[in-house]
Amino acid sequence: MNKHVSPRLNRRAFVIGTAAVGAGLAIGLDIPFGGPAVVRAADGSPEIGAWVVVRPDDTVVIRIARSEMGQGSLTGLAQLVAEELECDWTKVTTEYPTPGQSVARKRVWGDFSTGGSRGIRSSQDYVRKGGATARVMLIQAAAETWKVPASECTAANSVITHTPSGKTTTYGKVAEAAAKLTPPADVKLKDPKDWKLIGKGVKRLDTVDKTTGAMIYGADVKLPGMLNAAIKDCPVFGGKLKSFDEAKIAGMKGVKKVVKVGDTAVAVVADTWWHAKTALEALPIVWDEGDNAKVSSESIAKWLAEGLDDKQPAYVGNKNGDAKAAIASAAKKVEAVYSYPYQNHATMEPMNATALYTADKCEVWCGTQNGEAAFAAALEASGLPAEKCDVHKMMLGGGFGRRGQTDYVRQAVLIAKEMPGTPIKLLWSREEDMAHGRYHPITQCKMTGAFDANNNLVALHYRLSGQSILFSLRPEALQNGMDPAAFQGVAQSGEAAFGYSVPNLLVEHAMRNPHVPPGFWRGVNVNHNAIYMECFMDELAQAAGQDPLEFRRKLMGNHPKHLAVLNAVAEKIGWDKPAPQGVYRGIAQVMGYGSYVAGAAEISVTDGSKIKVHRIVASTDPGYVVNPAQVERQIAGSFVYGLSALFYGGCTVKDGKIEQTNFDTYNSMRINEMPRVESVMVPSGGFWGGVGEPTIGVAAPAVLNAYFAATGKRIRSVPLRDQNITFA
Amino acid sequence: MANLTINGKTFTLDVEPDTPLLWAIRENAGLTGTKYGCGIAQCGACTVHVDGVAMRSCGVSVSEAEGKKITTIEGLASGDTLHKVQEAWVAQDVPQCGYCQSGMIMAVAALLIEKPKPTDADIDEAITNICRCGTFQQVREAIHTIASA
Numbered sequence: 001m002n003k004h005v006s007p008r009l010n011r012r013a014f015v016i017g018t019a020a021v022g023a024g025l026a027i028g029l030d031i032p033f034g035g036p037a038v039v040r041a042a043d044g045s046p047e048i049g050a051w052v053v054v055r056p057d058d059t060v061v062i063r064i065a066r067s068e069m070g071q072g073s074l075t076g077l078a079q080l081v082a083e084e085l086e087c088d089w090t091k092v093t094t095e096y097p098t099p100g101q102s103v104a105r106k107r108v109w110g111d112f113s114t115g116g117s118r119g120i121r122s123s124q125d126y127v128r129k130g131g132a133t134a135r136v137m138l139i140q141a142a143a144e145t146w147k148v149p150a151s152e153c154t155a156a157n158s159v160i161t162h163t164p165s166g167k168t169t170t171y172g173k174v175a176e177a178a179a180k181l182t183p184p185a186d187v188k189l190k191d192p193k194d195w196k197l198i199g200k201g202v203k204r205l206d207t208v209d210k211t212t213g214a215m216i217y218g219a220d221v222k223l224p225g226m227l228n229a230a231i232k233d234c235p236v237f238g239g240k241l242k243s244f245d246e247a248k249i250a251g252m253k254g255v256k257k258v259v260k261v262g263d264t265a266v267a268v269v270a271d272t273w274w275h276a277k278t279a280l281e282a283l284p285i286v287w288d289e290g291d292n293a294k295v296s297s298e299s300i301a302k303w304l305a306e307g308l309d310d311k312q313p314a315y316v317g318n319k320n321g322d323a324k325a326a327i328a329s330a331a332k333k334v335e336a337v338y339s340y341p342y343q344n345h346a347t348m349e350p351m352n353a354t355a356l357y358t359a360d361k362c363e364v365w366c367g368t369q370n371g372e373a374a375f376a377a378a379l380e381a382s383g384l385p386a387e388k389c390d391v392h393k394m395m396l397g398g399g400f401g402r403r404g405q406t407d408y409v410r411q412a413v414l415i416a417k418e419m420p421g422t423p424i425k426l427l428w429s430r431e432e433d434m435a436h437g438r439y440h441p442i443t444q445c446k447m448t449g450a451f452d453a454n455n456n457l458v459a460l461h462y463r464l465s466g467q468s469i470l471f472s473l474r475p476e477a478l479q480n481g482m483d484p485a486a487f488q489g490v491a492q493s494g495e496a497a498f499g500y501s502v503p504n505l506l507v508e509h510a511m512r513n514p515h516v517p518p519g520f521w522r523g524v525n526v527n528h529n530a531i532y533m534e535c536f537m538d539e540l541a542q543a544a545g546q547d548p549l550e551f552r553r554k555l556m557g558n559h560p561k562h563l564a565v566l567n568a569v570a571e572k573i574g575w576d577k578p579a580p581q582g583v584y585r586g587i588a589q590v591m592g593y594g595s596y597v598a599g600a601a602e603i604s605v606t607d608g609s610k611i612k613v614h615r616i617v618a619s620t621d622p623g624y625v626v627n628p629a630q631v632e633r634q635i636a637g638s639f640v641y642g643l644s645a646l647f648y649g650g651c652t653v654k655d656g657k658i659e660q661t662n663f664d665t666y667n668s669m670r671i672n673e674m675p676r677v678e679s680v681m682v683p684s685g686g687f688w689g690g691v692g693e694p695t696i697g698v699a700a701p702a703v704l705n706a707y708f709a710a711t712g713k714r715i716r717s718v719p720l721r722d723q724n725i726t727f728a
Numbered sequence: 729m730a731n732l733t734i735n736g737k738t739f740t741l742d743v744e745p746d747t748p749l750l751w752a753i754r755e756n757a758g759l760t761g762t763k764y765g766c767g768i769a770q771c772g773a774c775t776v777h778v779d780g781v782a783m784r785s786c787g788v789s790v791s792e793a794e795g796k797k798i799t800t801i802e803g804l805a806s807g808d809t810l811h812k813v814q815e816a817w818v819a820q821d822v823p824q825c826g827y828c829q830s831g832m833i834m835a836v837a838a839l840l841i842e843k844p845k846p847t848d849a850d851i852d853e854a855i856t857n858i859c860r861c862g863t864f865q866q867v868r869e870a871i872h873t874i875a876s877a
Contacts, residue, residue, distance in 0.1 A: 070823075207822075214802075338729075669864075671856075
């Protein structure tokens, strides 16, 4: 089989993880006389520091703490380690340490959480040091064998050379000796100009198994004696399970047990999931829906609209000058109200987790964006201490922020706890997944811009009303009640800083938290803030009678990195030349997750309602690009996700429940609707920005601004399907 | 009990006739490469070949599939030799999360039987699978690479 095109994700790690209860990554410690302990991988190969295992055949196993969910970080992180390690890339493989092992070793692998486009940027420093540390130890071991100074030796491609004598050896041959050395206290990292592997679009390490059906996702886990569970949680968030009539499904094929899960859900456990789901659908259930059953999209919209009123309290997130006074005395003002709905992550693989509980052990197998959070959920739900729990991370069939939450892990453990000794695989139906998301928060925004007599923008008032994610999920991160993340893209400074200078600026958030649980949805608050700000920028340009690009440029003199990516897309799309006949352009820029991004779209519109997207150009400056091929895919993918939400998305609330149930009512773009995305990477160096999310921010406003150019009509609410606008 | 011919092998499965083929394949035959995405034939993650035609296996019952030749992603390669679509997928690094790709690959393999050199319009019409990661441009490029080989 053509399996040598790229190194492969280490199947062995999965086999160990799924088959052997209690088997760990590291199976033993050698305590040599006088030296430090040697930690060994399951196959007996020695660790050279926590991040690297070297096998006798020169295979290098790189440990990856963050989760792979399609974004390519598994490969990028391995590149970072391998760059400093100077190993043979064709012999690199990877494995996930478990959160339990990490905790037992004082979190030697650091943070496992994989969200906020942090996978690479937040771990690049210490994983590169991990690679460099191992290289120094391997060279030292070779030098000691040869009885020469280490400074006379170099390493490249897993081969160590003693330069004066020309003697060589390989990493595999000196690994045992290297593992017994004391790691250097400090290592020097390469100057970026000397990188050989970082910056190369090498192939992903996990592709082959994804083309043969061999890759094991959480939903594919099989354990001996395993049973399957289907679940229904109260469809009204905050409601409770009142009762269910188990007798009605008692004789149904394959059914083993009906389990109350916490206060809100019921699960059917059966031999197969199909039997469990069929029985669950036949199970009469009575819910105590509570007061939230009175809530609808209309009532939420009304409540949020009230928050747009200046008299209502709001948190100030960014301010200079006196916007209100400047607006009051301005020669001209422009005002608009925008809104953005709830969105479901709709990962292709619905939520699932497999749990095995016994009195002295609880293990979970699942796709998770945060192994440590899943571990904590297993601890809490099982009631067992850390040393008796572990989580085995499986491949994720999409994450987009949803799998950073652990509700499904908790459920699986609670069910497994009712059937000690029997592994239980809990899989949500698509309908359950749609009904119990952690939704992109709902907001509205009123913006007022004011001009002087010469059409200079003198004031901007940006008043956001709506939901805070941190209020619901990380209240400890609120600052005196304020959600600082609510200002992503319009913040004064930091990793999501506003890119315009306006003499009088007021950015504020009237926090209103409906009962629908919010979550981190790819791009998070950048999504709506970029739509609001960038569409309104176009409205301001129009009011000033200026070209949208030129109008922006005049406000961006103090923001050279924001401006550079905007200029890059303008040049690539040919903004200074007319678009083809019948084709119209829109442009947008924003900063998020430490990266500067811009996008431009060319569209045509038929009958005012049929949009054909002809071209998309997107630019990013993430500081450094580790793998340009994967960055290109993240950029293109973020547009598919963002435009799917713009055209087809939107979750609505009726009687306290989400109305959309599956892909027929919550559609997603297909290949015929999506043009090629032309990426322009302009990494300027000196900082590390994220990649997975930022470009999603410019997807929708670029298209909406092009729609205005084509039709003269402003679209101020999402999704377009609500206005009978769709793809041509 | 049902007899299903999957990837050239006969499986005698303890399964009701109205069970969706998807679940018979995944749970009874134990072939988990075919994925569940929606259960209502919208997303295409469960696409398999039934007598050489791409079908969404969540919408086909076991009784309908009996006596037919079913091919899943696991049966696409010939022994150790990957199918040309799989090879192209590897060469172009198409998958991101990969969960939809079994179905995507099966849909493309069926298209290429019917139209060995598909145009963009042919691809647009035949490939209607959902990919939330957004691999569409790599999918399109890979198809054209195969067609031009």
